[in-house]
Amino acid sequence: MSAHVLVADDILANRKLLQAKLSHEYFQVSTACNGQEAVDLARALQPDIILLDVMMPVMDGFEACEILKADRSTQHIPIVMVTALGDREHRLKGLSAGADDFLTKPVDDFALLSRVRALTKYKLVMDELRSREASGRRMGVIEGDDPNGQMSPARILIVDDNERQARRISLALKDDHLPMTIQEAGGLSGNKNTGIDLLILSLESKSFDPLRICAHFKTAIGTRDLPILVIADFEDEARGMRALELGASDIIMRPIDTEELSARVKTQVRKKRYVDAMRRRLDESMELAITDQLTGLYNxxxxxxxxxxxxxxxxxxxxxxxxxxxxxxxxxxxxxxxxxxxxxxxxxxxxxxxxxxxxxxxxxxxxxxxxxxxxxxxxxxxxxxxxxxxxxxxxxxxxxxxxxxxxxxxxxxxxxxxxxxxxxxxxxxxxxxxxxxxxxxxxxxxxxxxxxxx
Structure with a gap:
C-alpha cells in the first residue's frame, strides 16, 4: 500500500535518509526544511502522512502540528513527530498537540514503515468518508460544520491475562474513561464488545495468542473499525510491529508511562469519534436523500x-x-x-x-x-x-x-x-x-x- 509522505526536517541529511527509505518502498515523498514550509506544502499537496521533526527553525514541529490539526483542510492528515531517543517531554507534548504517533532518532526502518502503513490505512478510510461527505454537500443533503469528535468518557477493554498489570492500566485511565479488564468482562468469548471505543491488548499475554486476537478483531465485521492499542516490551518490538501490520492502531512500550498512555488513548478515541461522527452524518444524509422530510416516508x-x-x-x-x-x-x-x-x-x-x-x-x-x-x-x-x-x-x-x-x-x-x-x-x-x-x-x-x- 503506497502513499504520499511529506517529510519535514531542517537537516538535509535526515531528509535525504528518510526520503531514500520511503522511496525504496515505493512511497511518494515531498520534503520541507522547516515547520512553516511543512504547513504550506501540506495545504497545497494534501499528503497522506506528515513526518515532522520537533526542532526546526522558523516554526518548530509542535506549532506546525497544532496549526495543521486546527485547519479543516489538513486536520484529517496523520502526523508523526520525530524526536530524539528517550525524549519523553517532547513525545507527550507532540501527542498533546494532536500528533498521531512519534518516531525516535535514529529512525528504525521497520518502525518507520510499520507506522506509516498503519496510518495510511486510517487515511484511506478518512479519504473515502470525506469524499462521500463532499458529494453529500454538493447534493445539499449535508449541511453544517464538520464533526468535531467531542471527547466524552470512552469505554475501554483491557485484554491482558496478568490481572495486576491490567488493573494498573485501568487505574491510570479511570479518571477520564470507563476502562474494564477482560477478567471483569468475563472473557472474550462472552463479550460482544458493544459500545467499546478502544481495545488495549498486551502482547505479553500467555494464555492466548495476542496477535491472533488482534487479527480476529480486525477481521470480524462488527469490530474491524475498533482501534487497538498494543502494549509491547522493547525486546519484543518486532511483534509490536507485526501487530501494526495486522491492523493495530498504535503501540506503547513497557515500562508504561501513564501520561503517554493517557495521551495515546485520547488520540485513538478522538480519531474513532471523528470517524464515527462522519459515518453517522453520511448515514443521515443517505436517509435525507430518499426520505420525505414532512412525513418520514420515502420520497x-x-x-x-x-x-x-x-x-x-x-x-x-x-x-x-x-x-x-x-x-x-x-x-x-x-x-x-x-x-x-x-x-x-x-x-x-x-x-x-x-x-x-x-x-x-x-x-x-x-x-x-x-x-x-x-x-x-x-x-x-x-x-x-x-x-x-x-x-x-x-x-x-x-x-x-x-x-x-x-x-x-x-x-x-x-x-x-x-x-x-x-x-x-x-x-x-x-x-x-x-x-x-x-x-x-x-x-x-x-x-x-x-x-x-x-
Missing amino acids: RRHMLNQLGQFLNRANRGDGPLSVFIADIDHFKSVNDTYGHDVGDEVLKQFAERMRENVRPADIPCRQGGEEFVVIMPNTAGDVASSVAERVRRHVCGEPFRIDSGKGRLDVTVSLGVATTLSAGETEDDVIKRADEALYEAKHAGRNQVKSRAA
Missing part, C-alpha cells in the same frame, strides 16, 4: 427507483407487482379552511396510519402534495386491494387530531390499485392504470378503493 426519487427495480423483477417472472395510489379527499379545502399548518398535521398523521397498515415488505412513499404511492412486490391484485381497503378504513375510522390536538377533523381517502398484466410493462404503464383507478374512485363518490388489477 418520489426513491419511489421511482424502487418501482423500476421491482418491475424489472416482475417482468423476469418473479411474481406480480402491485401499486396503489392514495389521494386524500378534499385536501385543498383543509388548507383553505384551516391553514397549511393543519394541512401538514393531516399529512403526517395520514402517513403514520398508512405506514401502520401496509405490510413490512411494502414500500410507502409520498409522491407529492396529498398523493401517496405504495409499492407492493410479489403481490396479486386482490391482496393489494385488501391492503388498500385496510388503509382506507383506518383513515376514515377515527378523526384526525388538528391544531396541536385541540381539534378533530374527519378525513377520507380514495385509492386506486394496479397490478402488472404482462411482461414488458413500464413504470408509466402501471402508474397510469393506478391513476385511472384512483380517478374512478373519486368519480364514484370518494372514500373507496377501485382496482385495475389483472
Whole structure:
C-alpha cells in the first residue's frame, strides 16, 4: 500500500535518509526544511502522512502540528513527530498537540514503515468518508460544520491475562474513561464488545495468542473499525510491529508511562469519534436523500427507483407487482379552511396510519402534495386491494387530531390499485392504470378503493 509522505526536517541529511527509505518502498515523498514550509506544502499537496521533526527553525514541529490539526483542510492528515531517543517531554507534548504517533532518532526502518502503513490505512478510510461527505454537500443533503469528535468518557477493554498489570492500566485511565479488564468482562468469548471505543491488548499475554486476537478483531465485521492499542516490551518490538501490520492502531512500550498512555488513548478515541461522527452524518444524509422530510416516508426519487427495480423483477417472472395510489379527499379545502399548518398535521398523521397498515415488505412513499404511492412486490391484485381497503378504513375510522390536538377533523381517502398484466410493462404503464383507478374512485363518490388489477 503506497502513499504520499511529506517529510519535514531542517537537516538535509535526515531528509535525504528518510526520503531514500520511503522511496525504496515505493512511497511518494515531498520534503520541507522547516515547520512553516511543512504547513504550506501540506495545504497545497494534501499528503497522506506528515513526518515532522520537533526542532526546526522558523516554526518548530509542535506549532506546525497544532496549526495543521486546527485547519479543516489538513486536520484529517496523520502526523508523526520525530524526536530524539528517550525524549519523553517532547513525545507527550507532540501527542498533546494532536500528533498521531512519534518516531525516535535514529529512525528504525521497520518502525518507520510499520507506522506509516498503519496510518495510511486510517487515511484511506478518512479519504473515502470525506469524499462521500463532499458529494453529500454538493447534493445539499449535508449541511453544517464538520464533526468535531467531542471527547466524552470512552469505554475501554483491557485484554491482558496478568490481572495486576491490567488493573494498573485501568487505574491510570479511570479518571477520564470507563476502562474494564477482560477478567471483569468475563472473557472474550462472552463479550460482544458493544459500545467499546478502544481495545488495549498486551502482547505479553500467555494464555492466548495476542496477535491472533488482534487479527480476529480486525477481521470480524462488527469490530474491524475498533482501534487497538498494543502494549509491547522493547525486546519484543518486532511483534509490536507485526501487530501494526495486522491492523493495530498504535503501540506503547513497557515500562508504561501513564501520561503517554493517557495521551495515546485520547488520540485513538478522538480519531474513532471523528470517524464515527462522519459515518453517522453520511448515514443521515443517505436517509435525507430518499426520505420525505414532512412525513418520514420515502420520497418520489426513491419511489421511482424502487418501482423500476421491482418491475424489472416482475417482468423476469418473479411474481406480480402491485401499486396503489392514495389521494386524500378534499385536501385543498383543509388548507383553505384551516391553514397549511393543519394541512401538514393531516399529512403526517395520514402517513403514520398508512405506514401502520401496509405490510413490512411494502414500500410507502409520498409522491407529492396529498398523493401517496405504495409499492407492493410479489403481490396479486386482490391482496393489494385488501391492503388498500385496510388503509382506507383506518383513515376514515377515527378523526384526525388538528391544531396541536385541540381539534378533530374527519378525513377520507380514495385509492386506486394496479397490478402488472404482462411482461414488458413500464413504470408509466402501471402508474397510469393506478391513476385511472384512483380517478374512478373519486368519480364514484370518494372514500373507496377501485382496482385495475389483472
